[in-house]
Amino acid sequence: MTHIERNVSGGVAHLHMVMPDRLNALSDGMLAALQEALDDIGASPDIRAVILSGAGKAFCAGHDLKEMQAGRQAEDAGAAYFADLFARCSKVMQTIQTIPQPVIAQVHGVAVAAGCQLVATCDMAVAAEGTKFGVNGVNIGLFCSTPMVALTRNVPRKAAFEMLTTGRLIDTVEAKEIGLINKAVPADQLAAATRELAETVAAKLASAVRVGKRAFYEQATLTTAEAYAYSGAVMVENMLNRDTDEGITAFLEKRKPDWA
Numbered sequence: 001m002t003h004i005e006r007n008v009s010g011g012v013a014h015l016h017m018v019m020p021d022r023l024n025a026l027s028d029g030m031l032a033a034l035q036e037a038l039d040d041i042g043a044s045p046d047i048r049a050v051i052l053s054g055a056g057k058a059f060c061a062g063h064d065l066k067e068m069q070a071g072r073q074a075e076d077a078g079a080a081y082f083a084d085l086f087a088r089c090s091k092v093m094q095t096i097q098t099i100p101q102p103v104i105a106q107v108h109g110v111a112v113a114a115g116c117q118l119v120a121t122c123d124m125a126v127a128a129e130g131t132k133f134g135v136n137g138v139n140i141g142l143f144c145s146t147p148m149v150a151l152t153r154n155v156p157r158k159a160a161f162e163m164l165t166t167g168r169l170i171d172t173v174e175a176k177e178i179g180l181i182n183k184a185v186p187a188d189q190l191a192a193a194t195r196e197l198a199e200t201v202a203a204k205l206a207s208a209v210r211v212g213k214r215a216f217y218e219q220a221t222l223t224t225a226e227a228y229a230y231s232g233a234v235m236v237e238n239m240l241n242r243d244t245d246e247g248i249t250a251f252l253e254k255r256k257p258d259w260a
Contacts, residue, residue: 012198105124
């Protein structure tokens with residue numbers, strides 16, 4: 001089964017999750033396919049932005065509950081399988097943020113539980129109006145503890161805690177208000193709007209965006225003083241880049257930069 005369709009054009013890689021009958025659940029196969037695709041993209045200097053979308057009526061409905069229940073049949077009641085599953089999922093999420101290219105979620109239908117985690121993890125997100133988001137595992141007795149990691153790093157704590165403890169779904173208006181998504185557009189404009197954002201990013205100096213993405217996540221874990229010291233060093237590194245020199249010179253000379 002092909003879990004991921006991959007297309008690359010104009011410096012933008014589009015990863016399309018294709019398991020519509022399971023609402024693109026993060027099954028063992030889907031996680032493996034995502035990890036492989038992200039690893040390949042991260043090592044590809046010609047790719048400058050990534051779009052992640054889902055087939056069918058949903059972006060992603062979270063983990064595959066049928067697979068998880070099947071894991072209980074082991075002698076340890078599934079403990080080893082569950083630990084491995086959440087470790088593999090966490091690796092995918094961390095890879096999204098450690099590859100040098102910005103990753104944009106193109107979201108429609110529903111994005112719940114680990115699917116909402118996926119949206120929160122991506123560097124940016126564009127959603128179709130009417131999309132529903134939630135970390136609703138609590139409704140079936142499973143607190144969304146790993147999705148919580150990404151969610152609490154994206155939205156205000158009280159909003160995250162309410163979503164986690166009530167299982168309430170939010171719409172695109174609220175998702176935009178709390179910062180879970182960048183923008184919401186009519187469903188028939190979703191692909192074009194996401195592509196436009198990806199192409200805008202892909203048109204920038206790739207080396208600057210790459211160093212910037214790394215710095216964005218690194219500085220967020222530091223104290224203010226540490227963050228300024230670290231980001232200052234990053235700016236020096238960026239300024240010494242030949243193409244940055246050319247970009248500034250071109251701006252001053254009112255011409256387009258001749259980037260290598």
